[in-house]
Amino acid sequence: MIAEVDQLARDTDFSGVVWIDRAGQVELSNAYGxxxxxxxxxxxxxxxxxxxxxxxxxTALAVFSLVGDGALALDTTARSLLGKDLPLIADDVTVxxxxxxxxxxGDYLDEEADLEITDYLMGAAHELTTTEAFLPLLDGHPTKFRAGERFGYCNGGFVVLALLAERASGVGYHDLVRERVLRPAGMTRTDFLRSDELPADAAVGYLPLDGTDRSNVFHLPxxxxxxxxxxxxxxxMSTFWRAFFAGDIVGPVEEVVRPRRDVPxxxxxxxxxxxxxxxxxxxxLTGYDAGASFKSTHDPQTGTTWTVVSNTSPGAWPIARALTTG
Structure with a gap:
């Protein structure tokens, strides 16, 4: 497997890290680029x-922990906390x-739209430092279908969740995640980093623009x-999965990972x-954006985790596919 991953990394000019562990024992941990x-x-x-x-x-775990505390409920309506903000969100939309x-x-970042990963979609990205600052971006998008009718991937919905969590708890989103997810999980190397002042141990995200690879600093909040x-x-991420399934972050874990929607x-x-x-x-958990691609998978039956993370938009997928089928 190591030789196969190395060869695929060379063939695809992969930039990132590939990690596999089983029951806490690391089987592969390689960095490239x-x-x-x-x-x-x-x-x-x-x-x-x-x-x-x-x-x-x-974000989901921070919200679910507030549900456990009684500060929110799964049937809490967004409108009950939004007040007059975001009036196009239907009154029956719940947590x-x-x-x-x-x-x-409606989604401010609609993945069903005809967009390129290199498009500039954030407007004044430097102003997006708080959840409340997203309100102008979230506003003005008509409802796409009735609440509960079907699955429709929605980035804006998770920004709304962050906003609801802040208003229900009185604590800022970033601190909520730190206190309710990162610390109980023991994720000491995970945090919210400003893209315009990345520390030396953080990777710059790259995407092809004007015939060269440029930083994603203008593409993301x-x-x-x-x-x-x-x-x-x-x-x-391996630390996270072990803590999550051990019940160290929220409980009952079964409620979080119980299938709620089929996405054929x-x-x-x-x-x-x-x-x-x-x-x-x-x-x-998966992620794809300008200058970032990521997939981390955990099998709770065998305790096996594999993670592929890259500081380019397409980088993670060839190796992730190989690990899935291998």
């Missing part, structure tokens, strides 16, 4: 990468609808919020913020 191409800083297995939508699962991508709300973008390491076009199912294998207990 550069974290910073301008200064020729290589990626290492300890490099921190943005994982785009991979952190939707962390559970948002967690399962079945809210039907300067600071991640509920729909994705936290920075983490492959090792921390993706050959998957969906729980509360987590992708699920169509027939087994395997759970997944």
């Amino acid at each position: 550069f974290a910073n191409r301008a200064y020729r800083v290589p990626n290492t297995v300890d490099t921190r990468f943005g994982i785009a939508s991979g952190s939707k699962g962390f 559970e609808h948002l967690l399962t991508h079945s809210s039907g709300i 300067v600071l991640a919020t509920g729909d994705g973008g936290i920075h983490t390491t492959a090792a921390d 076009d993706q050959s998957r199912r969906y729980g509360l913020g987590f992708w699920l294998h169509p027939t087994t207990d395997t759970v997944m």
Whole structure:
């Protein structure tokens, strides 16, 4: 397997980290390419990468922990906390609808639209440092279907979840995730990093623009919020999965990973913020954005985790596919 991964990494010019462990024993941990191409800083297995939508699962767990505390309920309506904000969100949209991508709300970042990963979609990206700052982006998008009618992947729904969690708890989204997910999980290398002041151990995200590879700093919010973008390491993802299934973050875990929606076009199912294998207990988090690609899969039956994370948009997928079919 190591030789096969190495060859595929060379063939695809992969930049990132591949990690496999079984029951806590590392079987493969390799780094490839550069974290910073301008200064020729290589990626290492300890490099921190943005994982785009991979952190939707962390948002879901922060929200679910508030449900456990009674600050929210799965049937809490968004309107009860939004007040007059975002008036196009239907009155019957609930926390559970948002967690399962079945809210039907219009999306500020609509993945069904004809968009390129290189498009500039964030407007004044440098101003997006708080969840409340997203309100103008979230507003003005008509409902796409009735709440609960079907699955429709919605980035904006998870920003709304972050907003609801803040208003229900009185704590900012970033601190909520730190206190309710990262710390109980023991994820010491995971945090919300500003894209315009990345520390030396974080990878710059790259995408092809004007015939060269450029940083993604103008393509993403300067600071991640509920729909994705936290920075983490492959090792921390293994730490996360073990803590999650041990019940160290929230309980009951079974409620989070219980299939709520079938997604046949993706050959998957969906729980509360987590992708699920169509027939087994395997759970997944994935992310794709400008200068970021990520997939981390955990099989709770064998305790096996594999994570592929890259600081380019297409980088993770060839190796992720090979690990899935291998």
